[in-house]
Amino acid sequence: MTEKTSDWKTVSIRQELVKEIEEALRTGRYRSISEFVSEAIRLRLEELMRTQGIPAEKRKEALTTPGQLLYTPKHTWAQITSEGNIRVGVSDYAQRHLKGIAHIMTDPVGKEIKKMEPLGIAETWMFMFDLYAPISGKIVKVNENLKNDPTIINEDPYGDGWIAEIKPNNSLTLEEELKGLLSAREYTKWVEKLEGRLRE
Amino acid sequence: MDNILCKAGLMMPVNSTINKKRFPPCRAACPAKVNVQAYVSLLQRGKFKEAVEIIRKDMPFPAICGRVCFSPCEDACARTNVDQAVAIRSLKRFVADIEREGERVKSEPIPKRHVDKVAIIGAGPTGLTAAYELAKLGYPVTVFERMSEAGGMMRYCIPNFRLEKFVVANEIAYIKDLGVEIKTGVEFGKDITIESLRKEGYKAILIAIGTQKGMDLNVPGEDLDGVINAVDFLKDVALGKHVEVGEKVAVVGGGNSAIDAARTAKRLGAKEVLILYRRSREEMPALPSEIAEAEKEDVKFHFLVAPKQIIGENGKVKAIECLRMRLGEPDESGRRRPVPISFSEHQYEVDMVIPALGQVSEASSIPKELSSKESRAPLIQVDPLTLETNLPGVFAGGDIVSGPASIIEAVGAGKRAAVSIILYLSGQDIHRDRGEDVEETTWVKDWSRVRKKERRYEAAGEKPRLSFDEAADYLRNLEEKARFEAYRCLGCGPCAECLGNTELCEADKAVVDEARCVGCNVCAVICPFSAVKKDENNIARVNEELCKGCGICAARCPERAISMKKFTDDQILALATTPIRRR
Numbered sequence: 001m002t003e004k005t006s007d008w009k010t011v012s013i014r015q016e017l018v019k020e021i022e023e024a025l026r027t028g029r030y031r032s033i034s035e036f037v038s039e040a041i042r043l044r045l046e047e048l049m050r051t052q053g054i055p056a057e058k059r060k061e062a063l064t065t066p067g068q069l070l071y072t073p074k075h076t077w078a079q080i081t082s083e084g085n086i087r088v089g090v091s092d093y094a095q096r097h098l099k100g101i102a103h104i105m106t107d108p109v110g111k112e113i114k115k116m117e118p119l120g121i122a123e124t125w126m127f128m129f130d131l132y133a134p135i136s137g138k139i140v141k142v143n144e145n146l147k148n149d150p151t152i153i154n155e156d157p158y159g160d161g162w163i164a165e166i167k168p169n170n171s172l173t174l175e176e177e178l179k180g181l182l183s184a185r186e187y188t189k190w191v192e193k194l195e196g197r198l199r200e
Numbered sequence: 201m202d203n204i205l206c207k208a209g210l211m212m213p214v215n216s217t218i219n220k221k222r223f224p225p226c227r228a229a230c231p232a233k234v235n236v237q238a239y240v241s242l243l244q245r246g247k248f249k250e251a252v253e254i255i256r257k258d259m260p261f262p263a264i265c266g267r268v269c270f271s272p273c274e275d276a277c278a279r280t281n282v283d284q285a286v287a288i289r290s291l292k293r294f295v296a297d298i299e300r301e302g303e304r305v306k307s308e309p310i311p312k313r314h315v316d317k318v319a320i321i322g323a324g325p326t327g328l329t330a331a332y333e334l335a336k337l338g339y340p341v342t343v344f345e346r347m348s349e350a351g352g353m354m355r356y357c358i359p360n361f362r363l364e365k366f367v368v369a370n371e372i373a374y375i376k377d378l379g380v381e382i383k384t385g386v387e388f389g390k391d392i393t394i395e396s397l398r399k400e401g402y403k404a405i406l407i408a409i410g411t412q413k414g415m416d417l418n419v420p421g422e423d424l425d426g427v428i429n430a431v432d433f434l435k436d437v438a439l440g441k442h443v444e445v446g447e448k449v450a451v452v453g454g455g456n457s458a459i460d461a462a463r464t465a466k467r468l469g470a471k472e473v474l475i476l477y478r479r480s481r482e483e484m485p486a487l488p489s490e491i492a493e494a495e496k497e498d499v500k501f502h503f504l505v506a507p508k509q510i511i512g513e514n515g516k517v518k519a520i521e522c523l524r525m526r527l528g529e530p531d532e533s534g535r536r537r538p539v540p541i542s543f544s545e546h547q548y549e550v551d552m553v554i555p556a557l558g559q560v561s562e563a564s565s566i567p568k569e570l571s572s573k574e575s576r577a578p579l580i581q582v583d584p585l586t587l588e589t590n591l592p593g594v595f596a597g598g599d600i601v602s603g604p605a606s607i608i609e610a611v612g613a614g615k616r617a618a619v620s621i622i623l624y625l626s627g628q629d630i631h632r633d634r635g636e637d638v639e640e641t642t643w644v645k646d647w648s649r650v651r652k653k654e655r656r657y658e659a660a661g662e663k664p665r666l667s668f669d670e671a672a673d674y675l676r677n678l679e680e681k682a683r684f685e686a687y688r689c690l691g692c693g694p695c696a697e698c699l700g701n702t703e704l705c706e707a708d709k710a711v712v713d714e715a716r717c718v719g720c721n722v723c724a725v726i727c728p729f730s731a732v733k734k735d736e737n738n739i740a741r742v743n744e745e746l747c748k749g750c751g752i753c754a755a756r757c758p759e760r761a762i763s764m765k766k767f768t769d770d771q772i773l774a775l776a777t778t779p780i781r782r783r
Contacts, residue, residue, distance in 0.1 A: 075668050097668045100301035102366040125263075125297040128665040151304070194669055
C-alpha cells in the first residue's frame with residue numbers, strides 16, 4: 001500500500017536503445033526517458049497479460065487503476081510521499097469527465113482542510129467539479145504545472161497530474177483516515193457499479 | 201397544400217421558386233449571416249458536431265457569441281408572433297460547449313495555396329474573422345496585435361464572469377492552428393506602418409484596430425484620484441492587475457460596459473454600486489438580461505440623472521453632483537434627448553467614479569494618409585460595400601470604421617473585408633455582386649394556427665457545480681431540453697442549406713422517367729441546387745453530384761415524371777398532401 005523508495009527498481013538500458021529514446025524525446029513524442037521506459041513497461045505488461053489470456057477489460061483495469069494507491073468514492077486518490085505527506089490527484093474515471101478542462105483551482109498552500117471536503121475545483125466548459133480531500137490536514141504543496149497545462153491531468157492523472165500534497169494533522173488520525181479509504185480493487189468495483197447504474 | 205417535407209425533415213414551400221437570396225428572418229438579421237436554421241435543425245436531430253461545423257462555416261466564434269452576442273436573430277425570430285423567440289444564442293452556446301466538453305478540439309493547418317501575403321492589424325473579432333476566412337482559402341496571413349494577447353475587446357473588456365478567458369483563448373487557438381500567424385506586442389504606427397508592411401511584401405492590408413479609448417465625462421473634477429474610465433478599469437482587471445475599488449462606486453452610463461464595470465466593482469469588494477444613466481430604463485442600450493443580473497447582485501440604478509461635476513477632498517473623489525433630467529425631443533439616434541432640469545442638483549457620496557460612456561478611436565493610431573471623418577474621434581472612411589480605404593489594397597473594418605458596435609457586427613465586417621481582399625488579390629472587380637439585398641421569408645401564413653410552446657431553455661449563466669457521477673445525467677437532461685427548444689423553430693427559410701454535409705438528406709437522387717417528361721422545365725426552375733436541367737432533347741436530366749435528394753422536383757412535376765429512388769410517386773403525393781405535425 002505504501003510506496004517506499006526501496007520499492008523502486010533500477011532499470012538498465014542498452015546503448016542503442018538510449019539513442020532511440022533520445023530521438024523520440026527530440027521529436028517530442030516523450031518528455032523524459034522515464035516516461036518512455038514507463039510506456040515500454042506498460043506495453044510489455046499489456047502483451048504479457050494478453051498472452052496469458054486475461055480479458056481486455058481486466059487488462060485495462062490493471063493498467064488504469066494503479067494498485068498501490070488508495071481512493072475516495074469521490075474519485076480522488078491518495079499516495080504517501082517519501083516525506084510522509086499525502087499526495088492527491090484524480091482517478092482515470094474523473095479524468096474522463098475532464099476532457100474539456102479549462103483549469104484547476106486549489107485552496108492555497110497553508111490552508112487547513114478536512115477529509116471529504118473540497119480542496120479545489122476543476123472547471124471545464126460546462127461544469128465546475130469539486131475535488132475532495134482524502135484526509136484532513138494542511139496543504140503544503142500545489143502542482144504549479146497544472147496552471148500552465150491543465151491537460152496533464154488527462155495524460156497522466158496518477159503521475160504528473162497530481163494536484164496537491166497534504167501534511168496530515170497527526171499519524172494516529174492519519175491511520176484511521178487511510179483505513180476508511182478504498183483499495184484499488186474496491187474502487188474499481190465502485191466505478192463499475194456507478195457505470196452500471198448509469199447504463200440502466 | 202403549401203409545403204413538402206424534405207428528407208431533412210424541413211418544410212419547403214413547393215409553390216414558389218426557391219430563391220437563394222431569401223433568408224429566414226434570423227439569418228437575415230445576423231450581421232454575419234450565420235446559418236441559424238441549419239444548426240438549429242441539426243440540433244433537433246441530435247447532430248451536435250455537425251451543428252458546430254455549420255456555424256464554423258460562417259464564423260469562428262461559436263462559444264463566444266453563444267455567451268455574449270446581443271442576438272439580433274432572436275429579436276427577428278418569427279416565433280415572436282406566437283410566443284417567444286427561439287433561444288438561438290443559448291442553443292449556440294450549447295453545441296459549442298458540448299463539443300469541447302467531450303474532446304479537445306483542434307484544427308489542422310490549411311496548406312497555403314497562394315503566395316500573396318496579407319497583413320491584418322488588430323487581433324480583435326474583425327481581424328481574426330478576416331484572418332480565419334483567408335486562411336481557410338490558403339492565403340498566408342499575419343495578424344499584428346498591440347497587446348500581449350490576441351482577442352481585443354473580447355479578451356480585455358468583457359469580464360471573465362461573462363466570457364471566460366479560456367474560451368477566448370481556445371477559439372483563437374483554433375484560428376491559429378489553421379496556419380494564421382499572430383504577432384503580439386506590435387504597435388501600428390510605431391513598430392509597423394503601411395509603408396513598412398508594403399516593403400515586407402504584404403500585398404493587402406486590413407486595419408481593424410477598433411476604438412480603444414474610453415470617452416470622457418467632460419465635467420470638472422474628472423482628474424481627481426478615484427476616477428477611472430470603464431475601458432481602463434476593465435482592461436486592468438483583465439490584465440490581472442490588482443485594482444483598488446472604493447466602498448461606494450458610481451458608474452456613469454447605460455451600455456453593457458457600464459453593467460460590466462458595475463458587476464466587476466461589486467466582485468472586487470465595493471459595498472455599494474450605483475449606475476447613473478441620463479435616460480430612462482426603456483432607453484438603456486444594455487442587454488435586458490444583463491440589467492436583470494446586475495439588479496440581482498444589488499446594483500442600484502438611478503435613471504434620468506447626469507453628472508454635473510465630481511467633488512473631491514484632498515485630491516480624492518468624495519461625491520458626484522448630478523442634475524435630474526427629463527426626456528425632450530428625439531435626437532439623431534431616434535431616442536428622446538435628455539434635458540437638464542434647472543436647480544435639480546443633488547449629490548451621491550461616492551469614493552470612486554467610473555465613466556462608461558462608450559469608446560472612441562485613438563486619433564494618433566490612424567495613419568495620416570487615410571481619410572477619416574471627424575477630427576477629435578476620427579473613424580476611417582471606407583466604401584461601405586467593399587471596405588476599401590482611399591489607398592488601394594488597404595482596407596479597414598470593425599469599430600474603427602463604424603464606431604463601437606458588437607462582436608457579431610465586427611465578425612460581419614471581417615467577412616466582408618476578407619471577400620474584398622480575395623477579389624483584390626485575384627485581380628477581380630471588388631465591387632461586383634457585393635450588394636446586401638436579402639429578403640426575409642417565412643412559410644407560415646396563419647400564426648394563430650401555430651401551437652404555443654413556451655421557451656424554457658436558457659444557457660446557464662453560472663456553471664453547475666456537480667460531482668463527476670452527476671455529469672452524465674445532467675448532460676443528458678440538458679440535451680433533451682436543448683432539442684426540445686430547437687423543435688420550437690418553425691424552419692422559416694426555404695432549404696436550410698445544411699449543405700448535405702449531414703446524413704439528413706440521404707443521398708437518394710431524383711430519377712427522371714424520360715417517357716413521361718414533357719420538357720416543361722418546372723423542375724429546373726424550382727430546384728434549389730440547380731441540379732436539374734433540360735438537355736438538347738428537351739428532357740430533364742439530373743446532375744447526381746448536385747442533387748441533394750430534397751424531393752421538391754418530384755412533388756412538383758406535373759407529369760409525375762420524377763421519382764426519388766426511395767419514394768414512389770404515391771408516397772411523395774401522400775407526403776405532400778398531409779399536414780406535417782411537428783413535435
